[in-house]
Amino acid sequence: MKVIKFGGSSVANAVNIKRCVDIIKNINEPVIVVVSALSGVTDLLQLAAVQAAAHNEEYINQFKEISHRHLEVVRALIPVNQQAGILSSVIRDLNELEVLLQGCYLLRELSPRIKDLIMSFGERLSSYVIAEVMKAQGEDCRQGYSGAFIKTNDKFGKAAVNFEVTDALIVEYFKQNPAAITIVPGFIAESAANEVTTLGRGGSDYTAAIIAAALDLKELEIWTDVSGIYTANPRVVKQAKIIKHINFQEAMELSHFGAKVLYPSALAPILPKGISLIVKNTFEPDAEGSLVSTIGSTDPNPVRGITNIDNLALLTLEGPGMVGVAGISKRLFEVLSLEDINVIFITQASSEHSICFAIIASDADKAERVINAAFEFEIQNKKVKPVRVELGMSIIAVVGDYIKGHQGVSGRMFSALGRNNINICAIAQGASERNISAVILEKDVKKALNVLHEAFFEEVVVQLNLFVMGIGNVGGKFLEQIVKQHHYLKEHLKVNIRVVGIANSKLMCFNVDGFNLSEVKDLSNCGVPMTQGGFLDKIKELNLRNSVFVDNTATAEVAMTYGEYLKKSIAVVTCNKIACSSTMDYYKELKGLSKKYNAPFLYETNVGAGLPIIDTIKNLVASGDQVKEIQAVLSGSLNFIFNQYNGTKLFADVVALAKQEGYTEPHPLIDLSGVDVKRKLMILMRESNYWVEEEDIEVANFLPESCMEAKDADTFIAALAKEESHFKGLYDAAKAKGACLKVVATLKEGKACVGLQEIKSDHPFYHLEGKDNIVLFFTDRYKEQPLLIKGAGAGAEVTASGIFADVIRIGSKLV
Ligand SMILES: NC(=O)C1=CN([C@@H]2O[C@H](COP(=O)(O)OP(=O)(O)OC[C@H]3O[C@@H](n4cnc5c(N)ncnc54)[C@H](O)[C@@H]3O)[C@@H](O)[C@H]2O)C=CC1
Numbered sequence: 001m002k003v004i005k006f007g008g009s010s011v012a013n014a015v016n017i018k019r020c021v022d023i024i025k026n027i028n029e030p031v032i033v034v035v036s037a038l039s040g041v042t043d044l045l046q047l048a049a050v051q052a053a054a055h056n057e058e059y060i061n062q063f064k065e066i067s068h069r070h071l072e073v074v075r076a077l078i079p080v081n082q083q084a085g086i087l088s089s090v091i092r093d094l095n096e097l098e099v100l101l102q103g104c105y106l107l108r109e110l111s112p113r114i115k116d117l118i119m120s121f122g123e124r125l126s127s128y129v130i131a132e133v134m135k136a137q138g139e140d141c142r143q144g145y146s147g148a149f150i151k152t153n154d155k156f157g158k159a160a161v162n163f164e165v166t167d168a169l170i171v172e173y174f175k176q177n178p179a180a181i182t183i184v185p186g187f188i189a190e191s192a193a194n195e196v197t198t199l200g201r202g203g204s205d206y207t208a209a210i211i212a213a214a215l216d217l218k219e220l221e222i223w224t225d226v227s228g229i230y231t232a233n234p235r236v237v238k239q240a241k242i243i244k245h246i247n248f249q250e251a252m253e254l255s256h257f258g259a260k261v262l263y264p265s266a267l268a269p270i271l272p273k274g275i276s277l278i279v280k281n282t283f284e285p286d287a288e289g290s291l292v293s294t295i296g297s298t299d300p301n302p303v304r305g306i307t308n309i310d311n312l313a314l315l316t317l318e319g320p321g322m323v324g325v326a327g328i329s330k331r332l333f334e335v336l337s338l339e340d341i342n343v344i345f346i347t348q349a350s351s352e353h354s355i356c357f358a359i360i361a362s363d364a365d366k367a368e369r370v371i372n373a374a375f376e377f378e379i380q381n382k383k384v385k386p387v388r389v390e391l392g393m394s395i396i397a398v399v400g401d402y403i404k405g406h407q408g409v410s411g412r413m414f415s416a417l418g419r420n421n422i423n424i425c426a427i428a429q430g431a432s433e434r435n436i437s438a439v440i441l442e443k444d445v446k447k448a449l450n451v452l453h454e455a456f457f458e459e460v461v462v463q464l465n466l467f468v469m470g471i472g473n474v475g476g477k478f479l480e481q482i483v484k485q486h487h488y489l490k491e492h493l494k495v496n497i498r499v500v501g502i503a504n505s506k507l508m509c510f511n512v513d514g515f516n517l518s519e520v521k522d523l524s525n526c527g528v529p530m531t532q533g534g535f536l537d538k539i540k541e542l543n544l545r546n547s548v549f550v551d552n553t554a555t556a557e558v559a560m561t562y563g564e565y566l567k568k569s570i571a572v573v574t575c576n577k578i579a580c581s582s583t584m585d586y587y588k589e590l591k592g593l594s595k596k597y598n599a600p601f602l603y604e605t606n607v608g609a610g611l612p613i614i615d616t617i618k619n620l621v622a623s624g625d626q627v628k629e630i631q632a633v634l635s636g637s638l639n640f641i642f643n644q645y646n647g648t649k650l651f652a653d654v655v656a657l658a659k660q661e662g663y664t665e666p667h668p669l670i671d672l673s674g675v676d677v678k679r680k681l682m683i684l685m686r687e688s689n690y691w692v693e694e695e696d697i698e699v700a701n702f703l704p705e706s707c708m709e710a711k712d713a714d715t716f717i718a719a720l721a722k723e724e725s726h727f728k729g730l731y732d733a734a735k736a737k738g739a740c741l742k743v744v745a746t747l748k749e750g751k752a753c754v755g756l757q758e759i760k761s762d763h764p765f766y767h768l769e770g771k772d773n774i775v776l777f778f779t780d781r782y783k784e785q786p787l788l789i790k791g792a793g794a795g796a797e798v799t800a801s802g803i804f805a806d807v808i809r810i811g812s813k814l815v
């Protein structure tokens, strides 16, 4: 003998019922099949009853829908010549339901007793129809009525089972009514006075468990629309996996904490009898499913699953009058119990100054009212504050039988949440240490579940979610490099980089599953108009773990938004130098926010493109060295320009070439006016602990006045062309002294300056080729012989690789 149960989704319509029928026909032993109502019918019945009692004629529409669904199943699954009798029987039941609803409508009343009767029609009709379909296929099948053998008290709506009577009746019933297949309605029972009662939500699982326990069977099968119990809700966590083997206590904790596959009450009757439970998928009958048994899993991972309950309110009662006073919690929870308010989570600080607990949000108003009334005296005397109610809360819980024997599970849980800016409002760990739960804001649940799943089940590969602003020279190359390296990084560094948001100055696009970058050629197909606020809001709304904002623009508008990202624990990687070279206050603020919100702020490419200059200073300073002097050529484009220019081509043409090669800033005036080098020197000094503002750096301008006002690159290059004699003069003068021209940045004895210099052939800068940069650091440790860094200091490819290195640095820290 076997008991199996099909949930509402498994019997939702004719197609699904046919699958159930095939599954039942494949069972080679007597089987009791417990069925739920057709999916959605219980909700329709509930709505119809409430509408009818409110004298709202809309209830008729729900009734029509219920009628239509059942008649349609009969017409689809019963041969035409056998339909008449079955249809009239279904119609008779439907008429009875209609009369009951009409009664509620006329009387404007819905007693719990009548409501149970109305609700029972879902399972009554489904079990009848399915039994008739089986019979029509020649099976030895009968419809059993669960009210005949499950006896309860008369607490309508959630009746309590009288197991003594029920167990005996079940044994007797199935002895007296043998059949190969018995179809039994779940959820329905009867009181001692033979009035219909119901067993509450999840009641069909309960019905099946009651029968399996009474008959002392070895196992119970629950057939549903998923292939078992998952490590987390697979709709929210894409990486969730089926738990092949789980013990009862773990399943109980998981199901209590919202894993909707099972209802905790269903497990209660089979638990003491050691009956195993198998969760199977009606739509994938060959999938193995999950086995729930008394024997624990041998999986070494102490965490079996992660789950959540949403729609909660967190209430806090606090005040000095609670400390050391016996009976406060008794009064608090008694008043809630009298109002039938279920408390899902409780925590009390050892100071006894406050008690914090979670309830379903819809009970919050009532709870607030009754608690404040119960503590009116203490509130008036300022011994206790009026209860504080916070809505929009959820509980997340990490569940596993072996958590108790493992150190570090809660450490891993809370550090993963903290790293991702998920605020924890309350924490509880049951005495069984089988679950660690935390109350968080409901808006953070998706992120929290994914973060925890990654921490406990997918440790090997960390996902980075990138939001890339600016896809010009540098940004475009950066995206290309991600495509090239994606596989390698996942395989070797265990970092999975996904680009979820992309923007340029006009459009922004998002794809929560990550873009296929080889297909994103421009943003016109997917984009919406770009605004800084809109981009940030979307990132906040997506609320993805390990989010990184990458700025590849050259604008102040973007640089001024970094603080908002960091405050949300979103890492910032930037090649745009404006933030780090703006005011010292902003620079310090960003560093502070990065520390406070545990969000990396990386900008290695701000000086020397892909060269490791900033990191080197950071290491020198962190190890106690002090930078005393800097001599550097920090502009790749200017080095290129003065290396190329020899008076045979127009200076303007050489500048245009540098721009074309991607060495200059979008507006080359920023390079040629010395601003870019000034920014870089300022950043190097700040990293070396010199608190400098822009005006502390002297820039000797070598451009004619006429070029200084050009609004864009083209006007600027045209203005340069008109001043060719000026540039030729500079070149000739240097050449006459056997020197070349370089724009040099210097820090010496606290004084910083930038200017065009004639460099003699014996100087180390003389042979600096192409677009190279060179930096000499004289420090306490590198006194005579400076620390020297030299190499390509401009170009989209090398800059993109520097940004990429910063992103990987973030990923590697998380692995
Ligand atoms: N070229 C190089 O060798 C190096 C460049 N950098 C920095 O890289 C950055 C980018 O340079 P390029 O790629 O050459 O510039 P680009 O002009 O080719 O690209 C800039 C991108 O930013 C977008 N953008 C501009 N304003 C925007 C706004 N307000 N909001 C959103 N997006 C906006 C543009 O649509 C474009 O996609 C600059 O900050 C530059 O200083 C840093 C080191 C070396």
Ligand SMILES: N[C@@H](CC=O)C(=O)O
Pocket: 605, 606, 608, 609, 634, 635, 636, 637, 638, 663, 664, 665, 671, 676, 793, 794, 795
């Ligand atoms: N325009 C810059 C690019 C790197 O920061 C330069 O020329 O060095």
